[in-house]
Amino acid sequence: MSHNDTIPLYQSSQSDIDEIENMMNGGGFQSGPGTVLPARPPSPTRPSIPVSSSSSPFVQSNLPPPPPSSSSSASQKVTPVPAPPSLPPSVNFGSSEGSKTTGFGSPPNTLTEPVWDTVKRDLCRIVSNLKLVVFPNPNREDPGKALRDWDLWGPFFFIVFLGLTLSWSASVKKSEVFAVAFALLAAGAVILTLNVLLLGGHIIFFQSLSLLGYCLFPLDVGAVICMLKDNVILKMIVVTVTLAWSSWAAYPFMSAAVNPRRKALALYPVFLMYVSVGFLIIAID
Amino acid sequence: MDPNQAPVENYANPKTCLFHVLFKGAALAFYILSALFFNSFVIIFVVTVLLAALDFWVVKNVSGRILVGLRWWNEINDLGESVWKFESLDQESLARMNKKDSWLFWWTLYFAAAAWFILGVFSLIRFQADYLLVVGVCLSLNVANIIGFTKCKKDAKKQLQQFASQTIASRFQSTVQSAFTLV
Numbered sequence: 001m002s003h004n005d006t007i008p009l010y011q012s013s014q015s016d017i018d019e020i021e022n023m024m025n026g027g028g029f030q031s032g033p034g035t036v037l038p039a040r041p042p043s044p045t046r047p048s049i050p051v052s053s054s055s056s057p058f059v060q061s062n063l064p065p066p067p068p069s070s071s072s073s074a075s076q077k078v079t080p081v082p083a084p085p086s087l088p089p090s091v092n093f094g095s096s097e098g099s100k101t102t103g104f105g106s107p108p109n110t111l112t113e114p115v116w117d118t119v120k121r122d123l124c125r126i127v128s129n130l131k132l133v134v135f136p137n138p139n140r141e142d143p144g145k146a147l148r149d150w151d152l153w154g155p156f157f158f159i160v161f162l163g164l165t166l167s168w169s170a171s172v173k174k175s176e177v178f179a180v181a182f183a184l185l186a187a188g189a190v191i192l193t194l195n196v197l198l199l200g201g202h203i204i205f206f207q208s209l210s211l212l213g214y215c216l217f218p219l220d221v222g223a224v225i226c227m228l229k230d231n232v233i234l235k236m237i238v239v240t241v242t243l244a245w246s247s248w249a250a251y252p253f254m255s256a257a258v259n260p261r262r263k264a265l266a267l268y269p270v271f272l273m274y275v276s277v278g279f280l281i282i283a284i285d
Numbered sequence: 286m287d288p289n290q291a292p293v294e295n296y297a298n299p300k301t302c303l304f305h306v307l308f309k310g311a312a313l314a315f316y317i318l319s320a321l322f323f324n325s326f327v328i329i330f331v332v333t334v335l336l337a338a339l340d341f342w343v344v345k346n347v348s349g350r351i352l353v354g355l356r357w358w359n360e361i362n363d364l365g366e367s368v369w370k371f372e373s374l375d376q377e378s379l380a381r382m383n384k385k386d387s388w389l390f391w392w393t394l395y396f397a398a399a400a401w402f403i404l405g406v407f408s409l410i411r412f413q414a415d416y417l418l419v420v421g422v423c424l425s426l427n428v429a430n431i432i433g434f435t436k437c438k439k440d441a442k443k444q445l446q447q448f449a450s451q452t453i454a455s456r457f458q459s460t461v462q463s464a465f466t467l468v
Contacts, residue, residue, distance in 0.1 A: 160334070178327040204366075
């Protein structure tokens with residue numbers, strides 16, 4: 001059951017009683033026994049640690065099948081979370097969604113699956129995320145859904161690749177070029193995300209980092225082309241095209257996240273960052 | 286051989302333990318020794334961060350599962366909210382986990398984080414901002430794993446207690462009910 005249960009930092013026995021009652025009533029509308037209900041009205045603005053327990057880990061530690069989303073929305077106050085999760089910055093490389101395919105009552109097979117399955121799952125996720133973000137597809141109209149399974153491996157590879165390409169193309173000061181490129185992209189992504197959040201937008205921190213990283217893919221392609229051919233005119237054309245492509249890729253997600261009147265405020269810095277990366281690519285000699 | 290003596294527990298999953306330690310150790314060793322061999326910061330950065338990222342993935346997805354039976358991840362639910370999920374094996378499997386394995390798992394995690402922290406302090410003292418970047422990335426990856434697994438363990442314990450209390454309560458309930466029906 002995927003609900004964001006912000007448990008306040010004191011324990012109350014109300015939840016246990018509710019849980020027992022639920023068990024006796026045959027699980028109620030929850031699709032798993034022993035799911036922890038938010039027995040007190042969840043107040044997401046309280047500075048508590050949002051911990052979400054998975055459903056009972058003893059019979060099966062998996063999430064129950066997809067229908068719970070409607071019941072979970074009924075069981076909690078529907079206030080979109082405006083602040084980033086107050087958790088420490090857990091960089092979630094290759095987060096495995098795991099259990100959506102298993103039925104209720106089966107053994108925890110994301111815990112016991114072979115390693116190769118995990119690797120394959122993560123690789124497939126990277127590819128699908130890339131396709132969702134960078135290439136035109138019907139899901140772009142619903143940005144929240146598109147990057148649902150964010151991961152940071154893709155962005156990591158793209159940023160490192162871009163840094164390496166720039167560093168390779170540079171004839172002097174290779175190390176500094178790489179460090180600058182990496183720091184610029186990483187810090188830029190963080191700052192852009194904070195910008196959206198401070199504008200009152202609704203976006204998940206890591207989802208946005210992941211998105212901005214995936215949108216670097218066109219610039220990677222542009223950097224490779226510029227590395228291979230050293231013609232200035234060609235470089236400018238290539239960079240302009242890839243820059244436009246990157247901005248187009250990032251646009252729906254960013255614009256959907258903020259108030260329409262503040263769209264430009266959120267999008268302009270993104271564009272600016274990509275422009276500066278583009279200049280880096282052109283200027284590298 | 287003394288029949289009363291319990292057999293000494295060995296590592297139950299030696300290969301997993303090895304991999305768990307391998308990437309961490311390789312990242313630390315490479316970072317420390319590379320200054321002797323490589324002059325290029327780029328290579329040091331890329332290789333160290335790559336090893337650290339691989340280590341993060343291995344710990345999170347493989348050794349966490351196999352050595353201590355825990356797993357954590359993050360999801361976005363349909364409301365667009367970020368949800369942290371924890372998964373743990375059931376009670377009997379957890380009890381059956383090899384003690385040596387889990388000791389190794391936790392203590393190498395803490396040790397690696399401490400080592401990166403110390404290296405970070407060194408590079409701070411020497412005012413090397415770029416090396417500080419490397420150390421920062423590796424440290425944050427390690428700390429993320431530590432926090433994730435600690436939360437997962439706490440969550441597992443909490444589930445255990447709740448399960449125990451609700452089993453007791455439901456049994457009590459059924460005994461009381463059956464007592465009343467008899468009367």
